[in-house]
Amino acid sequence: MTKKIAVFASGNGSNFQVLAKQFPIALLFSDKKSAYALERAEKLGVPSYSFELRDFADKGAYEQALVELLDQHQIDLVCLAGYMKIVGPTLLSAYEGRMINIHPAYLPEFPGAHGIEDAWHAGVVQSGVTVHWVDSGVDTGQIIKQVRVQRLPEDTLETFEARIHQAEYELYPQVVRELLGED
Ligand code: GAR
Numbered sequence: 001m002t003k004k005i006a007v008f009a010s011g012n013g014s015n016f017q018v019l020a021k022q023f024p025i026a027l028l029f030s031d032k033k034s035a036y037a038l039e040r041a042e043k044l045g046v047p048s049y050s051f052e053l054r055d056f057a058d059k060g061a062y063e064q065a066l067v068e069l070l071d072q073h074q075i076d077l078v079c080l081a082g083y084m085k086i087v088g089p090t091l092l093s094a095y096e097g098r099m100i101n102i103h104p105a106y107l108p109e110f111p112g113a114h115g116i117e118d119a120w121h122a123g124v125v126q127s128g129v130t131v132h133w134v135d136s137g138v139d140t141g142q143i144i145k146q147v148r149v150q151r152l153p154e155d156t157l158e159t160f161e162a163r164i165h166q167a168e169y170e171l172y173p174q175v176v177r178e179l180l181g182e183d
Contacts, residue, residue: 003076003180008083013037015081015102018169020044023176026073029066031085053085063090070095077179080134081172084113087134099134100179102172104164106130106146111139116161119151126150127160129167131175145175 004026007016016028017040028041028048041048049069056062067090070078080087080101087099105115106128112118119127128148135141149167151160 004074005077005079005176006070006073006075007079007081009035009037009081010084011035011037011082013040013082014165015168015172016040017044019079019081019173019176020046022173023180026075027069029069031083037082059088060090063088066091067094077176078134079172079176086138087136089136092134092136096135097133100131100144100175101134101139101141102168103130103132103139104168106148107132107139107143115139116164117157120157120160124151127164129164129171131171145171145178147171 002024005023006027006029007019007025008029009016010030010032013036016037019025025046028037028046030037030048030050031052033050033052035050038048038050051065053059053062056065076098078095078099080099103111103115105119107130110118110127126148128146130143130146132139132143133141147167149164
């Protein structure tokens with residue numbers, strides 16, 4: 001039976017779009033009602049859902065609503081794609097082992113919300129992209145696959161960032177395909 005995929009995105013949603021063009025996505029969730037990812041979902045015909053942490057009494061209640069959403073849709077694989085919240089114990093205990101994340105650096109180098117800028121400002125000659133299982137840390141889960149991206153002498157932050165994103169658009173579908181057993 002085909003596995004059902006959910007994608008979580010907080011903002012732009014370009015990685016979501018790349019996945020949606022290659023795999024049937026059962027749902028997109030955004031924790032930001034203004035996220036551009038939601039507009040992409042509409043254009044792509046992917047059902048989308050959005051609610052915000054501030055709509056709930058606490059993070060546990062927010063994540064319980066997420067678990068119910070995922071359970072209702074019988075989701076097998078959750079792909080975090082620019083979901084800028086730390087996954088808490090409620091969601092993790094329900095979906096650990098079924099949740100992956102993409103990070104725009106070569107973990108364990110440069111975890112956190114600014115992986116590209118942090119690598120750039122550190123003056124690295126290479127950075128990369130990582131897909132990993134989600135655990136309770138910030139970008140600390142077991143690494144599934146990663147690729148290196150060189151910083152070229154003529155790079156600006158913008159061109160470097162664009163190549164990192166391009167590497168994400170190649171790596172994430174590759175990993176999802178492998179996890180679906182389709183490669
Ligand atoms: C991506 O570069 C993703 O790797 C990063 O946010 C961006 C989202 O872009 N995630 C993290 O930094 C997580 N620590 P997108 O919304 O256009 O896919």
